[in-house]
Amino acid sequence: MFVLPPALTPFLYAAIILGLTWLVARVGAFLVGELMQQSSPQVALGARRLVAVVIWLMGGILAIQEIGLSVEVLLLVVALCGIAALIALREQLENLGAKYFSDVYSPFKLGDQIRIREHEGRVIEINAMTTVLLTADDRLVSLPNSMFMREPMVNESPQAWKELTVPFSVPGSVDLAEFESELRKRLGKLRMRLDRRFPPVVTTRSRSPQVAELAVTVMIRRAEDRESLLTEVHRRIAEALQTAPSPPRSAPATSPLEAPRVPPAPSSEGPPV
Amino acid sequence: MDPMDLCINTQTPLLQFSTVIPENGQTRYWPDSVDLSELKEGADYRFSPGGVTRMVFPLVKWLHHHGRVHAAHWVALNPNGPPVVRLPGLTLHNLRLPSDKMPAYGRTKEAIWSAAHGTGPGAAEDLFWSEEFSEYAFYNRRTAEYLRRLDQREDFDVFYIHDFQQLQVGQMLDTLKPKIFRWHIPFEADAIPAEWRPVLSGALASYDVVVVSSDRYRDALRSFGHAGRIVRLYPYVDPAEYGRPGPTEIEGVCQQFGIRPEEVVILTVARMDPMKGLDRALRAFARIAPEFPTARLVLVGNGSFSSSAGGVGLSKGAQYRADLEQLALTLGISDRVTFTGHVRQSELDALYERCRFTVLPSVREGFGLVVVESWLHDRPVIVSRNAGVAELVRDGENGLLVDPDDLGAMAGALRRLLERSSPRRGFTRAARDSAEVCSLETAMHGEMAMLDGLVEI
Structure with a gap:
């Protein structure tokens, strides 16, 4: 029978703790996702990540203790680094935070005419740190995103109050066509509260193999419905995401020109788009 | 000038493939990629009828022949057939x-088509908020996703997207590459429901250029509020594709369709x-048929790709033909009317040569390339x-111009051309000049000016 040398036993326990940590982090993130189904997908994603990070932090500390290292010094270093980072990067973090909240709900979008403090112009760029305006006299004004959290901002675009644009992320594994079709059906249930001349428009903001940054825009009928509709749209995005399948695995979906050379299986549908 | 990489997108595919093996009648399963040279026209595939494919293919061939295109890819809906078909200079994606x-x-795009032709329900909420519209969006999104992935590999210079079935592709295709949208169906300001304006405007605004088929449509689109670039390009055909069959071939086709030598043929191709x-052509013909006992009305054509079982599967083509056959019976002219169904190009050329004149009685018609074909045959x-x-x-x-709702005028036009012993006298020169306007060579100046302006090759 194999007997583990005593010197290695703590490492075995540490490995078990890390394995359990992985499991608990997955379960925790899943439960948070379930509990936040009606929240913005962006907020839910952030919450899931936060829970996972906290659990991993705790599991890491336990694992380190198990192998006999002192965690006090480690915790002190981490805390000091954190405080230093907060102080040094305060403005950048403010901007990132503001961008995060503008991703949850945009009071303006690219192309809108807005006014904030003495600045007025058309929004031509929204990046992680700044929002860039093009003024009437062709100048660029770069405004820190944090400014939009502190200062009153006026969106002067015609009927801007009607437009509800909700940004959200979709994992790269989701079949966008199926998801959009499902989302449209679910948003159709809200049509009594929406301007029916404007069916939902789903636009792509950016894309990577891992994630697609999208936004859905609807036009509301009554200004006082705006907040409740925002919640409803978030909820329906989350629901549609849960039901959307992955893209078809046939060749064209992933690689249009690399169709496999094997004879196709008899099927009434054949390979989908 | 560097040749460009071109991506074309239509709903109707260039080629429609057989679904059965001719030798044994069994269901055919295509490999994932085939070379068209390995297949036989007629047995394995046939060219899709209709103006869009009839126009786009010569465009691609011309660009390839003149070294203006490096690679062309044509993405279309095609439920049957190999996913990829290779031709010289062109790859088809089904x-x-x-x-x-x-x-x-199918039903959604038919509703859009009907509304654009002034016969649809028109209420935006009936259509754009329906669950069925979600499937129209599904098709457009799938197409846009396919184009995006293809672009990642091919790095296209321009996307040339055709017709209303693909309307949303421009909005859904997130690319900085130029996008052209060719609107093939009529654009009549009085027909398109006013409440469609936001949807249409939003979709059309996503394209760098919108191409329309007549000055009238251009003016209507401008008055509709489209602020983007509009180009009017008349649809076109390649005259070289139209043969002049000899008497023997013409006689063979006439025998095939029961057209007697002494008969005077009036032709519709639609x-x-x-x-x-x-139906209007039938009714007008019924009015003058007793006066001209040797006149015969020949109707060429069957359902579109959308109507075909191998296409979208709508059944309106077969239903309409049945209605027309019943109408001919009711009008007492069934023995004077011939329905040919789909014919091959050589047979169509023979029928053009055999007829005295042609009729295009459309209630609405995006353009009407059959008129150009008639001119090419001096009819x-x-x-x-x-x-x-x-x-x-x-x-x-x-x-001769007629109001399709004025049966008296249409019957009068038929009578006028039937009474003339030589209706082509004084006509041939004018017809050929008119056909030149819609010839491939003429049209390529416009196409290239537009493409060059976009991609600066």
Whole structure:
């Protein structure tokens, strides 16, 4: 029978703790996702990540203790680094935070005419740190995103109050066509509260193999419905995401020109788009 | 000038493939990629009828022949056939929709088509908020995703997207590459429901250029509020594709369709669709038939790709033909009318040569390339005023213009051309000049000016 040398036993326990940590982090993130189904997908994603990070932090500390290292010094270093980072990067973090909240709900979008403090112009760029305006006299004004959290901002675009644009992320594994079709059906249930001349428009903001940054825009009928509709749209995005399948695995979906050379299986549908 | 990489997107595919093996009648399963040279036209595939494919293929061939295109890819909906088909200088991509989504997609695009032709329900909420519209969006999104992935590999210079079935592709295709949208169906300000304006405007604004088929449509689109670039390009055909069959071939085709030598043939060439106004042609013909006992009306065409079982699977083509056959019976002219169904190009050329003149009685018609085909065969034409091509018809000079709802006028036009012993006298020169306007060579100046302006090659 194999007997583990005593010197290695703590490492075995540490490995078990890390394995359990992985499991608990997955379960925790899943439960948070379930509990936040009606929240913005962006907020839910952030919450899931936060829970996972906290659990991993705790599991890491336990694992380190198990192998006999002192965690006090480690915790002190981490805390000091954190405080230093907060102080040094305060403005950048403010901007990132503001961008995060503008991703949850945009009071303006690219192309809108807005006014904030003495600045007025058309929004031509929204990046992680700044929002860039093009003024009437062709100048660029770069405004820190944090400014939009502190200062009153006026969106002067015609009927801007009607437009509800909700940004959200979709994992790269989701079949966008199926998801959009499902989302449209679910948003159709809200049509009594929406301007029916404007069916939902789903636009792509950016894309990577891992994630697609999208936004859905609807036009509301009554200004006082705006907040409740925002919640409803978030909820329906989350629901549609849960039901959307992955893209078809046939060749064209992933690689249009690399169709496999094997004879196709008899099927009434054949390979989908 | 560097040759460009071009991506074309249509709903109707260039080629339609057989679904059975001719030798044994068993269901055919295509490999994932085939070379067209390995297949046989007629047995394995046939060219799709209709103006869009008839125009786009010569464009690609011309660009390839003149070294203006490096590689061309043509993405279309095609439920049957190999996913990829290779031709010299052109790769066809046949997309499929899940079979459960096809009927809803078909009905939705038919509703859009009907509304654009002034016969649809028109209420935006009935259409754009329906669950079926989700499947139309599904098709457009799938197409846009396919184009995006193809672009990652091919790095296209320009996307050339055709017709209303693909309307949303521009919005859904997130690329900085130039996007052209060719609007093939009529654009009549009085027909398109006013409440569609936001949807249409948003979709059209996503394209760098919108191409329309007549000055009238250009003006209507501008007055509709489209602020982007509009280019009017008349649809076109390659005259080299149209043969002049000899007497033996013509006689063979006439025997095939029961046309007797002494008969005077009046020809219509159109898919079986109520919008083509073929019922009007029958009714007008019935009025003058007793006066001209040797006259025969020959109707060429069947359903479109959308109507075909191998296409979208809508049944309106077959239904409309049945209605027309019943109407001919009711009018007492069934023995004077011939329905040929789909014919091969060589047979069509023979029928053009055999006829005395042609009729395009469309209620509405995006353009009407059959008029140009008639001109190429030196045949006079009776043309609906509602067709886009009508603005090229000089009444009495290269054709006769009629109101498709005025049966008396249409019957009068038929009578006028039947009474003339030589209706082509004084007509041929004007017809050839008019056909030149819609010839491939002429049209390529416009196409290249537009493409060069976009991609700066």
